[in-house]
Structures are given as C-alpha cells and as structure tokens.
Amino acid sequence: MSEPLLKVENLKQHFRISRSYTVKAVNGVSFEIYPGETYGLVGESGSGKTTIGRSIIRLYNPTEGKIIFDGMDITGKLEGKTRETLRENMQMIFQDPMASLNPRKKVSDIIGEGLDIHHRYKSREDRAEQISAMLRKVGLSPEHASRYPHQFSGGQRQRVGIARALIMNPKLIIADECISALDVSIQAQVVNLMKDIQEETSCAYLFIAHDLSMVKYISDRIGVLHLGYLVEAGTKEEIFSNPVHPYTKSLLSAIPHPNPEVEKRRKSIAYDHASSGIDYAKGTEHNVGGTHTVLATDEEFDKWVNLR
Amino acid sequence: MSETPKKILDIKNLDISFKTNAGIVHAIRGVSLDLCKGETVAVVGESGSGKSVTMKAAMGLLDSNAIINSGEILYTYTDKDGNEVTTDLLKMSRKELRRDINGQRIAMVFQDPMTSLDPTMTIGKQIMEGMFLHKHMEKEAARKRAIELLDLVGIPEAEKRFKNYPHQLSGGMRQRVVIAIALSADPDILICDEPTTALDVTIQARILELIMDIQKKMKLSVIYITHDLGVVAKVADYVNVMYAGKIVEVGNVNEIFYEPKHPYTWGLLSSMPDLDTDDERLYSIPGSPPNLLHEPKGDAFAARNQFAMAIDEKEEPPMFQVSRTHFAATWLLHPDAPKVEMPVELKTRIERAQKEVAKYL
Ligand SMILES: Nc1ncnc2c1ncn2[C@@H]1O[C@H](COP(=O)(O)OP(=O)(O)O)[C@@H](O)[C@H]1O
Ligand SMILES: Nc1ncnc2c1ncn2[C@@H]1O[C@H](COP(=O)(O)OP(=O)(O)O)[C@@H](O)[C@H]1O
Numbered sequence: 001m002s003e004p005l006l007k008v009e010n011l012k013q014h015f016r017i018s019r020s021y022t023v024k025a026v027n028g029v030s031f032e033i034y035p036g037e038t039y040g041l042v043g044e045s046g047s048g049k050t051t052i053g054r055s056i057i058r059l060y061n062p063t064e065g066k067i068i069f070d071g072m073d074i075t076g077k078l079e080g081k082t083r084e085t086l087r088e089n090m091q092m093i094f095q096d097p098m099a100s101l102n103p104r105k106k107v108s109d110i111i112g113e114g115l116d117i118h119h120r121y122k123s124r125e126d127r128a129e130q131i132s133a134m135l136r137k138v139g140l141s142p143e144h145a146s147r148y149p150h151q152f153s154g155g156q157r158q159r160v161g162i163a164r165a166l167i168m169n170p171k172l173i174i175a176d177e178c179i180s181a182l183d184v185s186i187q188a189q190v191v192n193l194m195k196d197i198q199e200e201t202s203c204a205y206l207f208i209a210h211d212l213s214m215v216k217y218i219s220d221r222i223g224v225l226h227l228g229y230l231v232e233a234g235t236k237e238e239i240f241s242n243p244v245h246p247y248t249k250s251l252l253s254a255i256p257h258p259n260p261e262v263e264k265r266r267k268s269i270a271y272d273h274a275s276s277g278i279d280y281a282k283g284t285e286h287n288v289g290g291t292h293t294v295l296a297t298d299e300e301f302d303k304w305v306n307l308r
Numbered sequence: 309m310s311e312t313p314k315k316i317l318d319i320k321n322l323d324i325s326f327k328t329n330a331g332i333v334h335a336i337r338g339v340s341l342d343l344c345k346g347e348t349v350a351v352v353g354e355s356g357s358g359k360s361v362t363m364k365a366a367m368g369l370l371d372s373n374a375i376i377n378s379g380e381i382l383y384t385y386t387d388k389d390g391n392e393v394t395t396d397l398l399k400m401s402r403k404e405l406r407r408d409i410n411g412q413r414i415a416m417v418f419q420d421p422m423t424s425l426d427p428t429m430t431i432g433k434q435i436m437e438g439m440f441l442h443k444h445m446e447k448e449a450a451r452k453r454a455i456e457l458l459d460l461v462g463i464p465e466a467e468k469r470f471k472n473y474p475h476q477l478s479g480g481m482r483q484r485v486v487i488a489i490a491l492s493a494d495p496d497i498l499i500c501d502e503p504t505t506a507l508d509v510t511i512q513a514r515i516l517e518l519i520m521d522i523q524k525k526m527k528l529s530v531i532y533i534t535h536d537l538g539v540v541a542k543v544a545d546y547v548n549v550m551y552a553g554k555i556v557e558v559g560n561v562n563e564i565f566y567e568p569k570h571p572y573t574w575g576l577l578s579s580m581p582d583l584d585t586d587d588e589r590l591y592s593i594p595g596s597p598p599n600l601l602h603e604p605k606g607d608a609f610a611a612r613n614q615f616a617m618a619i620d621e622k623e624e625p626p627m628f629q630v631s632r633t634h635f636a637a638t639w640l641l642h643p644d645a646p647k648v649e650m651p652v653e654l655k656t657r658i659e660r661a662q663k664e665v666a667k668y669l
C-alpha cells in the first residue's frame with residue numbers, strides 16, 4: 001500500500017470549561033486514511049465525530065497526539081506555507097448547507113471563494129468558466145451561478161457546498177453529516193455524486209455520519225466512535241459481517257431493515273455503557289484479524305471473541 | 309385482524325391550498341386515508357409531499373394562509389354517555405378542537421421535542437397540565453399518574469426526573485417526555501410526525517419499540533409520518549405512499565414492501581441503502597418533486613418516471629384496485645397498458661428480503 005494521506009495518532013481533544021471541569025471529547029484516537037479512499041467515522045451524537053474533523057482541519061489545537069497530512073506534521077503551530085497547503089488540500093462539507101453558505105453571497109462567489117483567496121484564475125472569464133464547469137460537475141446548471149442559497153432546495157444547496165469544496169481540487173474532503181438532513185432519495189443522489197467525483201479526482205473522504213447504512217455504501221473502511229474512543233475499526237466487510245464490540249453490535253442492530261416480516265420479529269440489541277462494566281480507558285487495541293481491531297482489555301477481548 | 313376493525317379516522321378527499329406571495333400552492337390534492345382502531349398507519353413520502361399538512365388539518369393546526377377547498381375528516385369516538393359519535397373535524401372551530409379533541413382524544417408528537425416542550429416548566433408539571441385540563445384530576449392523583457407515565461416511556465428514576473427542566477435531558481429523553489405528555493390524557497389516536505428523525509439510530513430503535521409497546525397496552529391507534537421506509541417496515545400495519553399532495557399507493561405493509569405497484573414506490577424502495585449487497589451505486593429517483601405553485605398536468609410523477617406513457621402527460625390516473633386492501637394510482641395498472649414489471653434490481657432485492665424472512669420463522 002502507498003503512504004497514508006492522513007495519519008492521526010493518539011489524538012486527544014479536551015475542552016476546559018472551568019477550573020474544575022474539562023470535557024474530554026476525544027480520548028486517544030488513531031487511524032489512517034489512504035489517498036483516494038473513503039473512511040467512514042460513525043457513532044452516536046456527542047461521541048466526538050465533529051471534534052475529530054475540526055481538529056484535523058486545525059480549527060482546534062489538539063490537546064495531545066499527532067496529525068500527519070501528506071507527509072507534513074500539522075499538529076503544532078502552522079507555518080505560513082504549511083497553512084496554505086492545508087487550506088488548499090483539505091476541505092470540509094457541513095451538515096446544514098443553509099447555515100454554512102453565506103446567504104448574501106451569490107452561488108458563483110460562494111463557489112469561487114477558494115479561487116479568489118488563492119488567486120487560482122487567470123482572468124474573469126477563466127474564473128467564470130471554472131465555476132460553470134464545477135456547477136455542471138455537481139449536477140447544477142451554469143445559470144444557477146447568479147442565484148442565492150435560499151433559492152435552492154436542500155439537496156441542491158448541498159451540491160453547492162460540495163462544489164465549493166471541490167473547486168480547490170483537494171486531496172481530502174471532510175464531510176461532516178453532509179447528507180443527514182436530506183431526504184432518503186436525495187441522499188442517494190448526493191452519495192452517488194460524491195462517488196463519481198472520487199473516481200474522477202481520486203480525492204479521499206473522511207465521511208462522518210450517524211447513519212450506518214449510508215456509511216456502508218460509501219466507505220472502504222469504517223471507524224466506530226463512542227464517548228471519544230475508537231472502539232472498533234476495520235474494512236466495511238469486517239465491521240458489518242463480524243462486529244465484535246457490544247456498542248458496534250447495538251449500532252448495527254438498530255438499523256431498521258426495509259423488510260416488514262423481519263423487522264416485526266427482530267428486536268434491536270441494547271447497549272448501556274454505564275451498566276456494562278466496560279471502562280474504555282483500560283482498553284487497548286486488539287487485532288481481530290486482517291485490519292480489524294477492537295478496543296478491549298484482554299479479558300473483554302476473550303469474552304467477545306468467544307461469544308461469536 | 310379477523311373481524312373487520314372499526315374506522316376511527318376517515319379522511320375523505322381532502323383538498324388544501326396555501327395563499328402565498330408567489331401565488332396559490334395547491335399542497336393537498338384530494339387525499340383519502342383511513343385509520344382503524346388499534347392499528348398503525350404510516351404515511352411516507354419525500355419532504356414537501358404534504359404529510360404534515362394533512363395531519364395538521366385534522367388537528368386544526370393549519371397555518372392561517374391555508375384554504376380548505378373540500379374534504380371531510382370524520383372522527384368516530386365514544387362520548388361520556390357511551391354513545392358512538394362521528395364528527396367532521398373540519399367543521400369544528402379551532403376553539404372547539406382545542407377544547408374537545410386536541411391533546412385529549414387525538415395527540416401529536418413532532419420531530420423536534422423542543423417545539424412541544426416549555427423550557428421554563430418542569431417536565432412533571434408539563435405532564436400533569438393535560439390531566440388538570442382534560443381530566444380534572446386531583447393534584448396527588450395526577451402526580452402519581454405522571455410518574456407512572458415517565459416510567460412507562462422508559463425514563464429512569466422517574467421521581468427524581470419529575471423536577472427536571474427540558475434542557476437537563478438528552479434529545480432522546482426529551483422525546484420520551486413528549487410522548488408521556490401525549491399519552492397523559494389517554495388519547496384514542498396518536499399522530500407521530502417524524503418523531504425519531506432527529507435522533508440517533510439506537511435511540512430511534514428504543515423509541516419505536518416503546519411506541520409499539522404502549523400501543524398494545526393502551527389500544528392506541530397510531531398514524532406514523534416518516535420518510536424512512538425502514539421505520540415504516542418496523543411499525544406499520546398499513547402504508548400510504550404520498551407524492552405531490554396525493555396518496556399514490558396504499559396497501560398493507562407486506563403489499564407495499566413485497567408487491568409494490570407504483571413506480572414512485574419502486575423508486576423509494578430502490579433508493580434505500582441495502583445492507584446485504586455491495587452494489588457500487590445506489591439507485592436515486594431522478595429529478596425532484598414538482599413545485600405545486602404550478603400544478604402539473606396529468607400524473608405529477610410523470611417527469612421522473614422512466615415508465616411514463618403518453619397518457620401520463622394528459623390525464624391523472626385514478627386509483628386502480630389490486631387487492632382488497634391494495635390500491636395504486638398509476639396508468640400502468642390500466643388493463644390496456646403494456647405489461648411493465650418493477651426494475652429487476654428491486655425484484656431481486658425483494659426476493660432476497662423474502663428469503664431472509666425464512667430465517668425468522
Ligand atoms: N467547543 C467545545 N467546547 C466544549 N465542549 C465541546 C466543544 N465541542 C464539542 N464539545 C463536546 O464534545 C463532545 C463531542 O462533541 P461532537 O464532536 O460535536 O460530537 P458528535 O459530532 O459526534 O455529535 C460533546 O460532549 C460536546 O458537547
Ligand atoms: N403555510 C404555508 N404556506 C405555503 N405553503 C405551505 C405552507 N405550509 C406548507 N406548505 C407547502 O405545502 C407542501 C406540503 O408541506 P408538508 O405537509 O409540510 O410536507 P411534508 O410534511 O410531507 O414534508 C409543501 O410544498 C410546503 O411548502
């Protein structure tokens with residue numbers, strides 16, 4: 001395999017609220033993303049997904065750990081040049097396209113913002129041409145350039161968000177719940193679009209979501225996050241066909257299947273962390289086989305693996 | 309389901325428009341839908357298809373720019389003296405609805421629990437309020453019942469939680485409180501409008517199982533609005549598929565999932581991610597729903613329908629009957645129409661789903 005595009009090593013992100021109270025949002029998370037692949041990060045709300053995304057794109061200063069992007073250490077204070085490369089090569093798509101798009105700006109200026117900041121055009125015509133091409137790529141039409149965000153549907157707005165991220169031709173796109181607010185049929189359109197774009201540009205995605213069924217469609221590998229710990233990770237086949245951690249099992253069993261005769265008989269598996277007796281801080285990474293790992297103590301690992 | 313169940317809510321030919329600056333939006337275009345006692349009916353469709361407006365009409369909660377062009381919403385209940393009464397909810401004033409129906413006989417749970425909760429009032433008080441208002445209960449009895457309800461909806465340490473304010477609870481707990489409030493007046497009908505859309509899947513599963521459980525215990529009739537077919541499969545006895553302000557297919561849950569007839573239903577089912585295959589691409593229905601400011605001529609789905617025929621552009625299809633319980637509004641069911649099968653990918657998916665069922669029998 002090639003070198004990873006992104007390497008996150010033992011990332012901790014804590015927020016100090018007061019002298020006596022610190023929120024430990026992320027507690028020692030490690031994973032890698034290879035060029036052109038999609039890594040799905042899943043977990044319930046509050047598990048630390050957004051925080052990880054924001055730490056990677058350096059909206060936060062990591063409390064501990066290391067982030068290597070494209071061979072550069074981007075953990076500490078960023079030098080001018082490193083910052084510049086980072087801003088060009090890593091982009092983010094957000095959950096709520098309405099909140100993340102400036103309502104007073106025309107779509108052409110929203111999409112062209114990166115071009116303007118990094119002076120990536122030769123002439124006004126060239127700028128307009130690049131924006132038109134990008135609109136076409138995301139399934140909108142060049143006439144949409146002069147419209148404002150509120151004149152679009154939710155799915156169309158998300159396309160604008162994707163176009164804005166793509167125009168810089170980034171190596172990594174962090175998509176934070178970017179389809180969660182959309183209708184199922186529109187979700188399919190956006191996910192297909194993201195797949196097509198990846199095929200064409202070989203960009204990698206960190207696909208953050210709480211809905212596992214879509215994550216399965218788009219991801220090559222998956223990491224399961226709970227309470228700021230990566231409790232299980234592996235290829236999507238490893239995770240879906242052989243979940244080991246009780247949290248992963250409960251997450252998978254909670255997905256309703258569009259199959260009434262099955263769904264009426266099936267009960268989801270509950271997982272109550274508080275009463276489970278599991279202390280994530282005591283766990284270490286255990287290998288299940290292949291690239292499949294689970295966070296567990298030796299005893300827990302024996303128990304969970306024999307249980308299967 | 310052996311003896312014919314009693315109709316409790318019967319929506320007939322409901323037709324609603326909204327006056328807007330841009331013109332008249334014909335949002336509900338002749339919706340008929342019924343609910344029988346003790347059953348769960350799901351209404352499924354993309355956002356904007358008219359699910360919420362239909363239910364708001366029944367609750368007298370329509371926005372002031374709404375015009376009811378026609379229709380009836382017949383509600384049948386047993387009054388204080390034990391007589392069976394049927395009334396048209398559309399003929400009642402907002403005031404009458406609020407006094408006699410809303411919250412009391414028909415209760416509603418919305419997507420965002422914060423819209424139904426008062427942030428300045430303890431959850432205990434909010435649950436008791438309905439009991440004072442509708443049941444004229446004594447304080448101590450109401451308190452006891454409220455704690456029972458908190459217990460019933462799965463809130464641990466109900467006595468302690470009684471004094472909590474909404475912001476002290478997680479999203480899932482808040483939605484449980486909203487359900488407890490909805491149940492506080494012993495309603496006949498519970499209308500759930502996307503009650504779990506904003507929640508995590510694990511919490512969604514708990515809440516759905518909770519509603520099903522309570523339904524059995526209290527003999528509730530439930531209308532469930534959602535855009536998630538997985539949820540429908542789990543909770544529904546009957547399914548209404550809604551598109552552009554019309555019901556385009558209705559049937560029992562097995563008919564809709566295993567023998568769907570309308571191309572829109574085919575599209576909805578096909579765009580669900582399938583956990584059992586590794587298909588490279590997800591099906592998506594091309595295009596988007598029509599803007600009802602400019603009502604389309606003919607079948608509103610025609611522009612997105614790969615099976616559309618010439619007649620679809622001209623004339624709206626009527627409901628064709630498929631079985632005693634199954635109807636679909638598509639010209640494909642006309643005796644003279646060419647024989648069109650559902651897409652082969654969907655067919656194999658359904659066959660796989662049915663094999664899966666065997667494992668559970
Ligand atoms: N800037 C911040 N200050 C304090 N706490 C925060 C901040 N950002 C996130 N948190 C807390 O960190 C935890 C993880 O949050 P988040 O990363 O947003 O989770 P997710 O995206 O998985 O829902 C939550 O408990 C959240 O309240
Ligand atoms: N007050 C209103 N004024 C104008 N249009 C409205 C109003 N309320 C709802 N609509 C329109 O009615 C249609 C149906 O809306 P709704 O029932 O909320 O859809 P759903 O619940 O299926 O997502 C939509 O096109 C919506 O824009």
Ligand SMILES: [Mg+2]
Nearest residue numbers: 049050051177
């Ligand atoms: Mg988040």
Ligand SMILES: [Mg+2]
Nearest residue numbers: 359360361501
């Ligand atoms: Mg709605």
